[in-house]
Amino acid sequence: MEDSYKCYFNNWNNIAVQFYTYIYCEMKHKFLTLFSIAFILSGNIISQNKNAFIVESPESPNIITINDNNILLADGTTYSFTVDTPKDEGLVSTGLTVDNIKKQIQVLAGGYFDYTVYNSKKEIKTEGVLASGDILEVKSQGKKKAYTINIEKAALSPSLSLHRNNMTANTSGDITLDFVAGQRTPKAVINIYIPKGINATLDNTTVDVIGRGEVSLRNLPYQSIGKTGTNYSYKKVGTVDITQNGDKGQILTFSDIDLRPLNAIDLRIRIKGVVLSKTGDYVFQSDYTTTEPQVYKSKMTNMSSATVKVVNTISDFRHDMPRDFTYKEDKALFLKPELRWSAPRNEANIVLMQSVDKGKKWTVAKNVNATSGRLITDNLTPNTMYMFKLLVKDGAHKGESNTISFYSGKFDVKTFGAKGDDKTDDTEAINKAISHINAIGGGILSFTDGNYMVRTAHLKSNVWLHVDKSATIKGLLGQDAPEATWFSDRDYRAGLSPTDPRPYANPENWLTKQDVGHTFFRNVMFFAERQENIKIFGNGRISGNGSLVNSDGVMKNSPEKRADKMFTFKLCKNIEIGGYNIGKDMWYDPDKDEPYYIDEGGKKNFELDNILHLDRGGHFVLLATGTDSLNVHDTYLGKYYNGNARDIYDFMACSHVAAVNIYSKMSSDDIVKLGSDCSLGFTRPVKDYTVRNIIGDTNCNLFQIGSETADDIQDVYVDNIYVLGSNKAGFSISTNDGANIKNVYLNSGRTGKIHSRSKMLRTRAPFFISISNRGRVIGADVQMFTFKEGESIRKELLCTNSNIGSVENIIINDIDITEVYGGSSHSGKRWAPYSGKQNKATPIIAGYKLPDSDVVEGGLNFTLPNGKHTGYITNIQFNNVNLLVKGGHPSEDSNASPPEIGVGRYNVNDLKIQPAYGFWFRHAKNILLKNCTINYEESDGRHAIVLDDVIGGKIESVKMPDSVTKPLIKLISSKEISIE
Template identity: 20%
Template sequence: MKKISLLILAVSFIFTSCKTGMSQNSDKAWEQADAIIRSITVPEFPDRTFKLEDFGGLGDGTTSNSEAFQKAIAACNSAGGGTVLVSEGKYLTGPIHLKSNVNLHLQEGAEILFSTNKADYLPLVHTSYEGVELMNYSPLIYAKGQKNIAVTGKGILNGQAGNDNWWPWAGKDVYGYQEGDANQNSEGNLPALREMAENNVPVTERKFGEGFYIRPTFFEPFECENVLVEGVTFKNAPFWIMHPLKSENVTINGVSVISHGPNNDGCDPEYSKNVLIKNCLFDTGDDCIAIKSGRNNDGRRVGIPSENIIVEGCEMKDGHGGVVMGSEISAGVRNVFVRNCKMDSPNLDRAIRIKTNTLRGGFVENVYVKDVEVGQVKEAVLRVNTYYGIYGKQEGNFIPKISNIQLENISVENGGKYGLLIKGRESEPVSNIVLKNVTIKNTETPLEIENCEPVQFINTTINGKKY
């Protein structure tokens, strides 16, 4: 009850702060962030160990360990929980399906190699692709409807994706795609899935998998409670890397993500609540962290905002954005806190980014960013774009609402093309943007702002000019 009361207090305050002015309430907002952290249940596990080798596991890099993982996890779960221990070695396997009260622990020197045989990821499971639910290949590590699960240790999770496996399906030459080959954009693939979602076809009838070209996520806890990912390294992912979906109480601590494939977002909480991402390294082929809440009609059908997301003590290197909200954002995002992070790479496009359009709609409100060091970014320190679209103009009837964004104690050595790049809608301008104690030393264009209420500058300097 105590944790629930703290969380109710936190959310109550955040909504109140929208009305009373963010610049006067930042200290209390961060107190509420701390209250949210205290409310998050981190799973604990009984002192029982189930060694993979005792269930036939063999770390020679070539023997399939799919059955060994299945048996060890089932035994651990049946006994009431504990740790499935993966010792030093290279363990080839198909997808791993976690069960309640199981901690999958990789010792230092352990590496799990996920199969390159697509048939190993069948039968189909209920999953999601770019904000649209479907029946597809299993994520590499998957749990649905489970409670108290973890992936921990100092080992490596290697998806073995590359220009000869999974990545060509993105349909981009740089990732091994050959002109004329079938890919996710071919007829019957993503276009068909998105049409099904717009026509409210039941998810159980959206069947893909074999014969199609839609890549699985790497780690996906779906409708789970009390999730921990700690210490491990992810690399060579087919698609999004950590994807908490419709999950609550998620802690991601000390994780390294080094994966430069297509759509290799580091962490994408979607329809999820009470998520703490701390002390992590992100070096990715797409957004480092991207907070999602469904695409277009499917997001509105589900209707679960992502909320109470805290990012602290992280390092962002390559990526399209450091902390991003969107573009799959139709159910909305609220209460995002980012602090004590470092963002620095010639291949990092933006520090903070919000992206949507009038097909997505949705809302973003209550975003607090504090004590962040930015070395360099390519495009912008803060970008808010309500005209987002990769494949041409994307216009509909769902006007997004963006409000209450505060950047405080931010230092930027090289801000790239823009300090602030904000493009709102005339019918719904972006509102209540505050910069407090922000210094951007070098940027080509300090401000490029359309359809936004006046930005509030407090002790802010851009290119040596005080605003």
């Protein structure tokens, strides 16, 4: 078939509202591509002329209308950058191409079709954007029809979908709509058309704009935009108006909405407590207007509408997967499902029907325990697919409910076509299985005995993955590409420089405010975005298998080698990764160099049969961003392969997080790290962390808050840490971008019993508590300044319009620190003894102060928004801390004056030598050292404690070695200090 395209549509499965379509395309008889598209129709109705030959596909953003002889297409421009796009070449056409039209049309009668495109001169057109006057000729099943193409300048169609497509009459329920614009734009105007009979108000309706969080319409203008510098163009998230649409209903108009970031869903709108008495179809519609690169308005299309059908019968019969924070193996999960619905309330007239043969035969279910709106059925046969429905015998809701499916066991991934033979690419089978289980309401997908190769698995709500002890999931090259974005990220991808202004060049560009690994999400082995209730658990193994990159230069690689993460969760909820929780604490045996569980009576249990093994995670084993209620536990990192692992668990802008029983044999970056960045296109505050029994060796920090600190962080509780080696710090808090960090506790007992004293060995700086004003936030600006600091002249950037952060209420208890040098086994040997050449540093507690105007060439020409030019660390306490350092410094080092922490200099090594061998404080208030010991192995000529610009402090019952040459405690510009 010369210069034409042949497409075969095989709709192989229809479960609930989930469709899977496999499209095979040939050009000149040559196989081109195979891809799968999952469409959730969500009540959208394609208007079908019974005489029509072709209709638009469910996903057809360019198609405005198709009539008997014409197709009207939307066409315009937008900005879209891939990681390969030159930074000034992101303006692209949104027009539909010859090749891509096959994705947006389908033959109404079904089956395959082929097509040919001709230009206005009747010449065959094989590539390029469709233009007015082109002719599309479609052939299918012996029929042929030609359509004239017409173009209209318009925005690509939005997608509008509903969380429920049916409602029961006279029954209260919520209606939730998801709106996604067809193209990106700042300052969008979005109209949502509410059908007559549904009354949205400022108080009964909520909205979540690009994942910022749900607020009532009344409070939308007052929702926080996050932390920003003063150069950010938005002062509010948006505004909303409700107007009457004649006798058709209402219009919700959202104005000044920033749709440049794409976080899966642009608006999630929830109308609460809707009661509809009239049966029939209620059609919602939507459109939007762009402002850049040009003003376009979208047209009303099938994609931009969604329909709720109101019926008299029960329409929301369902099985909800449990949402327990921690998985527990329980037969009731499979054999006693809890089923729910909203109406009616007279359970005496309801019968539960069940089928085990795909609905061919129905019987009355036995052993049903029903209460109002819920029932629990028993006596199910294991590993059987059931269908259930309710039969209402009389009353207003008489009749059969919707039908649901439930599997009384764990699905075996092999039944979906996965081979697990250590060579077959199982990606397609795994994703098919996940989509199937999601479509029926949820369940557990089990990876049984075998080695499964996967590129990118797309995780979905209510689907739990079980990794059996005899199973390994391995990464495979060719994972999904990094997502296209509104801005280019090429101005900054990684690096530390006090003189490079490029991260700040465009204050609106959120992509340049953090390293490239944080910026992109889809180049990953397991991906989830805006999903809920996902678990990955078991005692098997997951390995990146060398397919995941751990370098900041990842985007320089060829496209198939750009994945750098094992797990990504973006704006998700209720996530668990771990082994089986056996209710015991993990600790470490230095003789065996292995972790163990503490059994009753303190016995050591080295079996670890419950552990989930992870290795070769690339840049991140886990990158969770904007994800709440997250539980990682009982994992062993690096048992089977001890390289190709950088950060382990990174929590960015996440809250309500637990990290418990984590052992990392060796990594090149932080083991447990929390912070907040700008990668979502906005910042989120962080709170409520439970971190317990963290053991490991790292080239960086065992526990770290920072360096990405674009929003506030509070209420972090850490108990029982065991640092085996750390080339930066054992315990680090570093606010660099304006975050206020408060209420961080080490060994307070708030996560549970303190079973052992925490330990640090071979760590360069035991503690690194610091403030800088790097200011990598949206809207921040920098200027180059030359200023004098001590005897040095510094020429570097200073952030001029974003506030300095703060650190307060840091309580550190009960820890023994020895072998204070950078001795991580990352260098190769486990562990190299101290030779005098390794890096070492003091426990550092250092706030930040801008230079005074009189030492700046030309003066300091700015004042920060809050007027504060010093960031203090306030109320920091060390109780029962035993510190034994190497010592050996000459007395000249007692006069050392470490530089202030700058825009590109905010790590331990940037502070060079400290004037104390014990604790060094600068820019701090209300400090406490109590019941501590400070000592050295070799005599040291520095002070035990130095307080520099410390206001208020108490040193009580601290044991220090006798000093002949230097005072043990030195005060510099400090006051209100009590020494007992």
